[in-house]
Amino acid sequence: MAIGKLGAPPVVGRPPDALLSRPTWTEGLLSWLTTVDHKRLGILYIVTSLGFTAIASVEAFLIRLQLASPNNTLLSPDVYNQMFTMHGVTMVFLAIMPLAIGFANYFVPLQIGARDLAFPRLNAFGYWVYLVGGVFLYTSFLLGGAPDVGWFAYAPLTSLSNNPGLGTDFYMIGLFVGGIGTLATAMNLIVTIINMRAPGMRIMRMPVFTWMILVTSFLIIFAFPPLTVALFQVMMDRTFDTLFYVPAAGALPILWQHLFWIFGHPEVYIIALPAFGVISEVIPTFSRKPLFGYPVVILSGIFIGFMGFAVWTHHMFTTGLGPVVNTAFAITSFVIGIPTGIKVFNWLATIWGGKVWFSTAMLYAVAFLITFTVGGITGIMLAVPPFDAQAQDSYFVVAHFHFVMGGGALLAFFAGLYYWFPKMTGKLMSERIGKLSFWLLVPGFWVIFFPQHFLGLMGMPRRTQTYVEGIGLEFWNLVSTAGTFIMGAGLVLLLVNIVHGLLRGAPAGNDPWDARTLEWSTTSPPPYYDFDRQPVVNDRDAHWVQKYPESVHGERVPASASEPYDRGGAHMPGQSWYPLIAALSLLPFSYGWLYDNMWLVGVSMLILIVATYAWALEGVGGKHIHVGGHDEAHRAPDEGVDA
Amino acid sequence: MHWSRRLVWSLALIGVPLLAACDLAGPQSAMSPAGPIAQAQRDLFMWTFWLSWLVIIAVVGVLVYSVIRFRAKDEEDRKTLPHQTHGSTKLEIVWFVIPVILVILVAVPTVRTIFATEYTIDRANYTDDDVIIRATGYQWWFKFEYPREGFVTANEMLIPVGRRVIVELDSADVLHSFWVPNLAGKRDMIPNQDNQIWFSADHPGYYYGQCAELCLGAHAYMRFRVIAVEEDEYQAWLASFMNAADAAQTVQADPEVERGRQLMATKGCIGCHTIDGYAPGVEVGNPGFPDLTNFGLRTTVGAAIKANTPENLAAWLRDPQALKPGNYMPTLWQADDPNAAAEIDAITAYLLSLGVDADATTSATLGGSHGDR
Amino acid sequence: MTTERAVHVPGGVAVSSPVATQGTYKSTTLPDIKLMMWVFLASDCMFFGTLIGTYLVYKGRSLVGPYPVDVLDIPLTTVSTFVLLMSSFLMVLALHSLRQDDTFKFRLWTFGVAFFGSIFLGFQIYEFIHFVDLGLTLQGNLFGTTFYVLTGTHGVHVAIGILWLLSILVHSFVKPWTSKDDVYLEVAGLYWHFVDVVWIVIFTVVYLVEFV
Numbered sequence A: 001m002a003i004g005k006l007g008a009p010p011v012v013g014r015p016p017d018a019l020l021s022r023p024t025w026t027e028g029l030l031s032w033l034t035t036v037d038h039k040r041l042g043i044l045y046i047v048t049s050l051g052f053t054a055i056a057s058v059e060a061f062l063i064r065l066q067l068a069s070p071n072n073t074l075l076s077p078d079v080y081n082q083m084f085t086m087h088g089v090t091m092v093f094l095a096i097m098p099l100a101i102g103f104a105n106y107f108v109p110l111q112i113g114a115r116d117l118a119f120p121r122l123n124a125f126g127y128w129v130y131l132v133g134g135v136f137l138y139t140s141f142l143l144g145g146a147p148d149v150g151w152f153a154y155a156p157l158t159s160l161s162n163n164p165g166l167g168t169d170f171y172m173i174g175l176f177v178g179g180i181g182t183l184a185t186a187m188n189l190i191v192t193i194i195n196m197r198a199p200g201m202r203i204m205r206m207p208v209f210t211w212m213i214l215v216t217s218f219l220i221i222f223a224f225p226p227l228t229v230a231l232f233q234v235m236m237d238r239t240f241d242t243l244f245y246v247p248a249a250g251a252l253p254i255l256w257q258h259l260f261w262i263f264g265h266p267e268v269y270i271i272a273l274p275a276f277g278v279i280s281e282v283i284p285t286f287s288r289k290p291l292f293g294y295p296v297v298i299l300s301g302i303f304i305g306f307m308g309f310a311v312w313t314h315h316m317f318t319t320g321l322g323p324v325v326n327t328a329f330a331i332t333s334f335v336i337g338i339p340t341g342i343k344v345f346n347w348l349a350t351i352w353g354g355k356v357w358f359s360t361a362m363l364y365a366v367a368f369l370i371t372f373t374v375g376g377i378t379g380i381m382l383a384v385p386p387f388d389a390q391a392q393d394s395y396f397v398v399a400h401f402h403f404v405m406g407g408g409a410l411l412a413f414f415a416g417l418y419y420w421f422p423k424m425t426g427k428l429m430s431e432r433i434g435k436l437s438f439w440l441l442v443p444g445f446w447v448i449f450f451p452q453h454f455l456g457l458m459g460m461p462r463r464t465q466t467y468v469e470g471i472g473l474e475f476w477n478l479v480s481t482a483g484t485f486i487m488g489a490g491l492v493l494l495l496v497n498i499v500h501g502l503l504r505g506a507p508a509g510n511d512p513w514d515a516r517t518l519e520w521s522t523t524s525p526p527p528y529y530d531f532d533r534q535p536v537v538n539d540r541d542a543h544w545v546q547k548y549p550e551s552v553h554g555e556r557v558p559a560s561a562s563e564p565y566d567r568g569g570a571h572m573p574g575q576s577w578y579p580l581i582a583a584l585s586l587l588p589f590s591y592g593w594l595y596d597n598m599w600l601v602g603v604s605m606l607i608l609i610v611a612t613y614a615w616a617l618e619g620v621g622g623k624h625i626h627v628g629g630h631d632e633a634h635r636a637p638d639e640g641v642d643a
Numbered sequence B: 001m002h003w004s005r006r007l008v009w010s011l012a013l014i015g016v017p018l019l020a021a022c023d024l025a026g027p028q029s030a031m032s033p034a035g036p037i038a039q040a041q042r043d044l045f046m047w048t049f050w051l052s053w054l055v056i057i058a059v060v061g062v063l064v065y066s067v068i069r070f071r072a073k074d075e076e077d078r079k080t081l082p083h084q085t086h087g088s089t090k091l092e093i094v095w096f097v098i099p100v101i102l103v104i105l106v107a108v109p110t111v112r113t114i115f116a117t118e119y120t121i122d123r124a125n126y127t128d129d130d131v132i133i134r135a136t137g138y139q140w141w142f143k144f145e146y147p148r149e150g151f152v153t154a155n156e157m158l159i160p161v162g163r164r165v166i167v168e169l170d171s172a173d174v175l176h177s178f179w180v181p182n183l184a185g186k187r188d189m190i191p192n193q194d195n196q197i198w199f200s201a202d203h204p205g206y207y208y209g210q211c212a213e214l215c216l217g218a219h220a221y222m223r224f225r226v227i228a229v230e231e232d233e234y235q236a237w238l239a240s241f242m243n244a245a246d247a248a249q250t251v252q253a254d255p256e257v258e259r260g261r262q263l264m265a266t267k268g269c270i271g272c273h274t275i276d277g278y279a280p281g282v283e284v285g286n287p288g289f290p291d292l293t294n295f296g297l298r299t300t301v302g303a304a305i306k307a308n309t310p311e312n313l314a315a316w317l318r319d320p321q322a323l324k325p326g327n328y329m330p331t332l333w334q335a336d337d338p339n340a341a342a343e344i345d346a347i348t349a350y351l352l353s354l355g356v357d358a359d360a361t362t363s364a365t366l367g368g369s370h371g372d373r
Numbered sequence C: 001m002t003t004e005r006a007v008h009v010p011g012g013v014a015v016s017s018p019v020a021t022q023g024t025y026k027s028t029t030l031p032d033i034k035l036m037m038w039v040f041l042a043s044d045c046m047f048f049g050t051l052i053g054t055y056l057v058y059k060g061r062s063l064v065g066p067y068p069v070d071v072l073d074i075p076l077t078t079v080s081t082f083v084l085l086m087s088s089f090l091m092v093l094a095l096h097s098l099r100q101d102d103t104f105k106f107r108l109w110t111f112g113v114a115f116f117g118s119i120f121l122g123f124q125i126y127e128f129i130h131f132v133d134l135g136l137t138l139q140g141n142l143f144g145t146t147f148y149v150l151t152g153t154h155g156v157h158v159a160i161g162i163l164w165l166l167s168i169l170v171h172s173f174v175k176p177w178t179s180k181d182d183v184y185l186e187v188a189g190l191y192w193h194f195v196d197v198v199w200i201v202i203f204t205v206v207y208l209v210e211f212v
C-alpha cells in the first residue's frame, strides 16, 4: 500500500487557457478553498456541521435555562421564538443532515472503491452553498432578528402582514439557497454510487452505509423540490405580493402544511437512514460478525424510504382532515414501524453470538439502539390520531423527536465519529475520555428528554417561552434543565477528546478496529488518490474477506480474483475556483432578494452564469497518475465538458 | 442474573412507567379526563403504552443480555472470531410477523376510536340539546359566541354538564389551536377552513385550555377556560348575558362605579371593547376585541392568565404589557400620570360590577373565588 | 484521447467513458452525465408536480376575476404547443446528425430547436402581456398567482434550454463536435424533451381541462 499525505497531490503544470488559471495549491487556505477532493470536502462538512451543532446546542441551553422555572424572564418571547426556531432549523438543516453528508462524502467513495465522487467540482459547489446558506441565516441575528416562526414556519404566520420583519425572509431564502446545494450533492452521490463502484462491487455487496446514503439521496431529490417550491411561493408572496398564502384572497394556509410535510417527513428519514447506515457498520465491526440479514436490512431501508412519502399528514392529524384521512395515514405510519423494527431486530441478532468489543463507538451504538427504540415507539403512539390530538404540539412531541433525532441520529453519528476518526486523521481518540464523556452525555440526554413526555401529557404546549405555576409543570421542567448541564459536560468532553485526538492521539494504523469494509484497506488517512490500485471485490465485507477468507468461505479465495484492478493508473480531477465563485454568487443573491434589490439579484445571477460557463469550459482537468510511476499533466482541451 | 438483580431490574422497568402513568393528574392534564372524549383518548394511550412497554422491555432485555453475555473478555478473546452467521430466513419471518401483530393490535382500537370521536357533525344534525359555540382565535385571546342565544364573550366558556358541546372553530389572523386536555384533544383554528370539535363534561369543574399552535407574541399566554356547571346555573348564566343590554341604567348607583363607567369612554376603552348594557340603546366596541359584557362574572383576566381580582385587574389596566408581553391592548396611562391609580380603581370597580347583580345564584357560584391564581 | 474499451473484470464491465481517461472503471454502461440528467429530471418532476398541485388546489378558488375561461385562448396556445412539440422532433434529428458526423445538419437542427423554442417563448411573452391587459396579474387573484408562477417557471426552463443549445452551437464552431461528443447533445436533448412533456401536462391541466 502506498503511503500518502492527506490530500496533497503533487504539483503539476497549469493549463493557460482558462479564465482563471487552474489552481494547484496543495497546502494552506487556498488549497482548501479550491479543493475538489471528497475527503477534504467531507472534513469541511463534518467540521462545519459540528460547529453548527455547537451553536444550536447553546441555543438549546438558553431555551432550557428560560424554562427552568415558571414565569422566568431570561428570554423575552421574541428572543425565545428566535431561539427555538434557529435551534430547530440549525439542528435539522445545518447540523445533523450535513454531518451525514460529510460522512457520506468521505466514506462512500472509499467504501465502494472509487477515487472520488462522479462530479468533484459539483461536490465542492454543494459544500460552499451549504456554508453560504448557513452564514446567511446566521447574519439574521445582526440584521434585525432571526426567524421566529418555528422550523416549519406555518402560513399565514409567515405572510408580510403577520410578520413584517426580515426574519422570515432569512428563513425562506436561506433554506431555498441551502436546498440547492443539498440537491446537487444528493444527485452527485446517486451517480457516484450507481456508476463508480469498484469491479465486483455489485449492488448487493455494497456496505450498508453506502446503501443507506443511496436511499437517502433519492429521498432528498424527491423531498426537497416540494419544500423549495413552497419556500419560493412565500418569497414571492413577501416580495412580489402574490397570494399563495393570503387567506383574504381565498388561499388555504393548509397547503403550506401539506407541502412542508411532504418534504418534512422524508426529511426525518433523511436524518435517520444515514444513522441506520452508520449503526449497521459499527455493530458488525465491534461484534466481529457480519450484519445479520443484510438483504433484509437493505430492503427495509428502501421500504422505509418509500413509506416516508406516504405518512406526511400524521403531522396534521389535528388540522381537521377528517376521520378517513386520519385513519389512512395512521395506518401507513404504523406500517413504517415494521421495517424499522426488522432493522432493530437484525442489529440485535448481529450482536447475539458475537464477540462484543466495548469501544466508545460501540457504546454509542448500544445507546442508540435503546434510545431510538423508545423514540420510535413514542412515534407510533403519536401516529394514533386520538392520542395525537392530546400530544400534538405538546412536549410529548418534543420528547419524541429528540429521542429519534438527538438520541437516534446524533448518537449514531457520534458512534460514527469515534469509529471513523482514526481513518480520517490517522490518530486514535482517547477511549478513557470517550467513555467518561459517553456516561455524561447519554444519561444527561435521558434526564433532559424523558421527563418531557410527562410535561406533554400534563398539558404543556411546545414553543411557549413560559408556563403557569400550579398545574404541575415546575418539577419536571427543572429536571429537564438540570439534564442539560450533565449532557453539556459530556459534549464539552467530546470536543476535548477530538482536539486531544488530533494533537496527542496515538497512531491508529490502517485498520485499528479490525473492520470489514474497503475504507479500512487503505492508509489512515487515505492518500489523495484513495487507492493506489482500484480494489476488486469478491464479496460483501470486502476488506474482511481479504483478511479472513477462511472465516467466510471456509477456504482461501483464489488470489487472482482479488487482485486490485489497475489499468493505466487513475485520473485525478483538477482543483477549481468556479464552484466557490458560483456558490458565493448566491450570497449577494440572497441579500438582494432580502432587501428587494432586484438589481443585486440580477448581478449575482450574471456572476453565476459566467461562473457556470467558465466551469463548463474549464473541463475536468486534473492529471493522470500512476502510483509508483510518473504523473502526467492533462491539458483541459483534452477533456470533455464536465459538470 | 441473580434473582435480586432481576427484581431491581423489573422494578425499575415497571416503576418508571407507573410513575409516569399515575402521577400526571392536573387541571390541564390529558391524564385526568373529565369527559368521554378525553377518556377515550386516554384509554387508547394506556393501551398503546402497555404494548410499547412490552416491546421496550423485550428489546432492551435482549440487548442488555447479549452485550453482557457476548462481550469479549479481553483483547485475546476478541481474536477468536465468532461464527460468521449471515442471517436466517426463519428468524426474519418471525420478526416480520411480530411487529405486524403489534401493528394490528394498535390499529384496530385506533380506527374504532377515530370513527367514534373525530367525525364532524353537520349543522343540519345539530340537535336542540347540543350547546353550540363559535370560537374564534385572535392574537392572543379567544372569542366565544353563543349563536343560538345571540351573545358574545371572551376567554371563558361556560357549558352545562352532560350535554354535547359543539364548538365551531375559526381564526381571525394566524393559526391557533383549541385545546382543553381534560375534555378533549386539540383541533386547529385555521383561516378559510371550517373546523369543529365536540365534547362533553362529566362533572362540574374548571378545565384549563391553552392555544397549542405557535402564534408568536403572547402565544404562551393565550389561555382560556371551559367552566362546566350544572344545568340551572348554566341557564342563569345564559339569562344574565341575554339580559345584559336591558340591565343598562343611565346612572349607576355607586358613584365610584359610575365614574368608572364614564372613564371607559374618556380613556377610549369602549372604542375597542363591547359592553352590552354600557348605556341604554348605545352600542359600543369593535367585534375584533374581547367583549367585556358581564365582566364581573369572569374568573380570570388577560386571557386566563390571572385571577380576576381587583388587584390583578388594576395591574392589567395599568400595564397590560407587563403581565402579558406583546399583546395588543395599549397602555392607556402615562407612567407618571398622577390620576392613574384613582381612575384605574374606578374602572376596576365598574368592570367588576358588571353582571354580578344580574342573578344572585350565578355570581355566588362564579365570582372570583374560583380564579385560583 | 480515449477509445471505447470494454475490459472484462469480475462482476461487471469496465467501460471508459469519453469524459474520463483510460482505465476508469464504471459499474454501468451509462455515462455519468447522462445518469446525472436522469436524476435531475426525476427531481424536476417533483418541482413541477408541486407547482401543478398548487395550481389545482387553488383552481376555482379565486375570489375575483379574471377567471381562466375569461382569458385562455386555446387555438393560440395550441399553435405554440405544436411549435414546441416540433422542436422536440428537431432535437432528435440534431442528435442523429451528430452521430452521423454530419456537422452541417447537426448545427442546422440544433439551431432549429433553439429557434422553435424561442418562438414558443415569444408566444408566451405575448400571452403574458395580453393577459395583463385583460386584467390578470400576479397579484390580482389566485388564478393569476398560480398561473404565472407555474407557466413562468416552465418558461424559464425553456429559456435555459435555448441558452444551452445556443452555447452548444457556438462551441461547435470553436471546437468541432463529432459523434464522440454525442452524449453532451443527448443530455441537452433529454432536458429539452422533458421540458416539452411538462408543457403537454401543463397545457392539459391549465388550458384544456378548463373547456371540457
Ligand code: HEA
Pocket (backbone or CB within 6 Å): A268, A269, A271, A272, A314, A315, A333, A334, A336, A337, A338, A340, A341, A342, A344, A372, A373, A374, A375, A376, A377, A378, A379, A380, A382, A383, A384, A388, A391, A392, A393, A397, A400, A401, A404, A405, A408, A409, B055, B059, B098, B099, B100, B102, B103
Ligand atoms: C430521525 C427522525 C425521526 C424518526 C426516525 C421518526 C420516526 C417516526 N415518527 Fe416522528 N417526528 C420527527 C422525527 C422523526 N420521527 C420529528 C422531527 C417530528 C416533529 C416535527 C415537529 O413537529 O417539529 C416528528 C413528529 C412525529 C409525529 C407528529 C406528532 C405531532 O406533531 O402531532 C408523528 C405522528 O405520527 C410521528 C410518528 C413517527 C413514527 C410512526 C415513526 C416511525 O418511523 C418509528 C418507527 C420505529 C419504531 C416503531 C421502533 C422500533 C420498532 C420495533 C422495536 C418494532 C416493534 C414495534 C412496533 C411495530 C410498534 N413523528
Ligand code: HEA
Pocket (backbone or CB within 6 Å): A056, A057, A058, A060, A061, A063, A064, A084, A085, A087, A088, A089, A091, A092, A096, A149, A150, A151, A152, A398, A402, A405, A406, A410, A448, A461, A462, A463, A464, A465, A483, A484, A485, A486, A487, A488, A489, A491
Ligand atoms: C438533531 C436535532 C436536535 C438536537 C440534537 C436537539 C438537541 C437539543 N434540544 Fe432541540 N429541537 C430540535 C432539534 C434538535 N434538538 C427541533 C427540530 C426542535 C423544534 C423547533 C421548533 O419548534 O421549531 C427542537 C426544539 C427544542 C425544544 C422545544 C422548544 C419549544 O418548543 O419551546 C427544547 C426544549 O427543551 C429543546 C432542547 C434541546 C436540548 C436541551 C438539546 C440538547 O441535546 C443539546 C445539547 C446541548 C446542551 C446539553 C447544552 C450545551 C452546553 C453548553 C453550552 C455548556 C454548558 C454546560 C455546562 C456548564 C456543563 N429543543
Ligand code: CUA
Pocket (backbone or CB within 6 Å): B137, B138, B139, B140, B175, B176, B177, B211, B212, B213, B214, B215, B216, B219, B220, B222
Ligand atoms: Cu394562539 Cu398560540
Ligand SMILES: [Cu+2]
Pocket (backbone or CB within 6 Å): A264, A265, A268, A311, A312, A314, A315
Ligand atoms: Cu413524520
